[in-house]
Amino acid sequence: MKRKFSTRAITAVAPIMRGIYDHPFNKEMIAGILRRNRFLYYLQQDNLRLLAFSRALAIAGGKVPDPEDAAMLVRLAGQGFGAELERRSTYFKEYNAKPAPREGPACMAYSKHLLERAGLGSPAEAVAALLPGFWIRRETGVYVRTLASEDNFYFRWIENYTGDAYSETVDETIALADRLADRAAAKERRRMLDSFIVSSRYEYCLWDDAYFLTPWPPAPAAEAMV
Numbered sequence: 001m002k003r004k005f006s007t008r009a010i011t012a013v014a015p016i017m018r019g020i021y022d023h024p025f026n027k028e029m030i031a032g033i034l035r036r037n038r039f040l041y042y043l044q045q046d047n048l049r050l051l052a053f054s055r056a057l058a059i060a061g062g063k064v065p066d067p068e069d070a071a072m073l074v075r076l077a078g079q080g081f082g083a084e085l086e087r088r089s090t091y092f093k094e095y096n097a098k099p100a101p102r103e104g105p106a107c108m109a110y111s112k113h114l115l116e117r118a119g120l121g122s123p124a125e126a127v128a129a130l131l132p133g134f135w136i137r138r139e140t141g142v143y144v145r146t147l148a149s150e151d152n153f154y155f156r157w158i159e160n161y162t163g164d165a166y167s168e169t170v171d172e173t174i175a176l177a178d179r180l181a182d183r184a185a186a187k188e189r190r191r192m193l194d195s196f197i198v199s200s201r202y203e204y205c206l207w208d209d210a211y212f213l214t215p216w217p218p219a220p221a222a223e224a225m226v
Contacts, residue, residue, distance in 0.1 A: 005181030006174045009128070009193055010135075013200040020136065020204050021143055025211040030144050032152040036095070039154070042210035044100035045107040047088045049206065052111030053133050054078075056118035060126035063118075069176055073127075076169065087160060105216060106209040110202035117195050124180035128192035131177050132199040134170045137161045 020026065025042070028034035054077045061073030092098060103111060117129035141161030148155055160166070181189050208214070 004178045005128070005189060005192060006131075006178050009131070009177075009196040012193060012197055013132070016197075016200045016204055017136070017139065020140055020207065023204070023207050023211065025207040026140065026144055029154050029158070030147045030152075032148070032154065034154065038210050038213065039157075040091075040095055040097055041100075041104075041213055042206065043088050043091055044097070045104050045206060045210065047085065047099050048103050049107050049110055049133075050084055050088075052114050053130065056114040056126065056130060059115070059118035060123060060130065063123040063126065064176075064180070065123070069179075072172060072176070076173075091157075104209050105214055106202060106205035110199070110206065113195075113198055113202060121191065121195065122184070122188055124177070124184045124188055125191050125195045127173070127177050127180055129195035129199050131173055131196055132203050134173050136200060136203045138167055138170045 025034065025038065029039075057073050057077035061070045061077060064070050064073065088099075114129055114133075118126040121129070138161050141158055145155075145158045145162045148158060152158075177192070181192055184192065
């Protein structure tokens with residue numbers, strides 16, 4: 001019996017997930033000792049990633065053949081611009097901070113990947129690229145919540161990705177990816193898997209960039225470029 005796409009994809013990124021669970025960003029979040037500037041950087045970059053993510057969802061919604069699937073993706077795109085952005089804006093107010101004006105290295109690469117897969121790939125590839133943005137956050141949220149205490153400063157943020165409503169959204173998206181994979185040829189399923197793995201790597205990179213506050217390398221002086 002052929003394995004579901006989601007089963008193959010989740011198995012393929014198991015080492016990435018171990019890296020995410022063991023990353024100092026999440027370890028320190030569990031302990032409640034993560035520096036606030038690192039968390040703020042993550043929020044600022046994830047805010048920009050969310051804009052690209054929502055656009056990619058809307059593009060994918062315009063390409064999937066089934067009207068109900070299209071409606072689901074467009075609905076999720078709207079939620080991204082609504083509830084998710086509102087959550088982040090609440091933290092910006094608390095931190096007396098503003099959204100970041102530009103994407104960092106990991107965020108820009110991830111956003112480009114999502115929009116390329118949505119615009120140039122098949123509907124199945126687009127959904128596969130988007131799936132880690134849902135699934136990895138749920139799995140990481142559940143993992144962190146299991147180990148963190150309720151008086152942890154970050155507990156309120158962690159709960160955003162551990163509730164029933166969010167989990168249902170993740171399950172809906174997994175089911176859609178599996179349906180699209182079942183109708184796809186072998187070559188397209190391989191591209192789906194590659195899209196899923198690349199997005200999973202970028203999810204890791206978002207945490208890594210935030211923890212190490214990774215800057216862009218300095219631009220060369222104008223005279224050196226002549």
